[in-house]
Amino acid sequence: MESNLTLHTESPEETQEVGRIMGVAAQPGDVFLLEGPLGAGKTCLVQGFAKGLDVTGFVRSPTFVLMSRHQGRLTLHHIDLYRIQDPEEAWDLGIEEQLFDDGVCMVEWAGQAGDIFPEGCLWVHLDYAAGITHRTITFSEGSARYQPMMQTLSETFSPVRDAGV
């Protein structure tokens, strides 16, 4: 497994900037699985990502529509599984169609869908940190295809060292 990368942001703008850099580096077929508590900054990261893909217009949270699509350099599928009750519902939404096309997927509350995602997708875990506008963003389990993006992120933002490393 690829090693984890953890970044620390101190404002919504910084989280958006992390997303923007990801959007610039994104490749067709990339799938980002976003996790973290309410208000952690998942949608904020997606907004920056959309900017990095040159999507015009504001990306709102699709919580009520579950899935929305935006055109930029690549097609962005923004999926939010907060409201599903059962992993089966993720299948019913037909998200495998989006997962395997040549756009990119950003899936909020991906853990709600159980294990329907193929191996090697990049998990992005956002969480609160000390300080009201501080967050940690941890990347894990991504296959080698995400390595150049991880490299760029770690060169642009100072990674947080895991305890004991």
Ligand SMILES: Nc1ncnc2c1ncn2[C@@H]1O[C@H](COP(=O)(O)OP(=O)(O)OP(=O)(O)O)[C@@H](O)[C@H]1O
């Ligand atoms: N460092 C930060 N990064 C991201 N958002 C931040 C940060 N500091 C404060 N915020 C605020 O936290 C909120 C994050 O909201 P956002 O909708 O992105 O969260 P979310 O994880 O998508 O929540 P939900 O689970 O409800 O979809 C925004 O109001 C934003 O301004």
Ligand SMILES: [Mg+2]
């Ligand atoms: Mg959200």
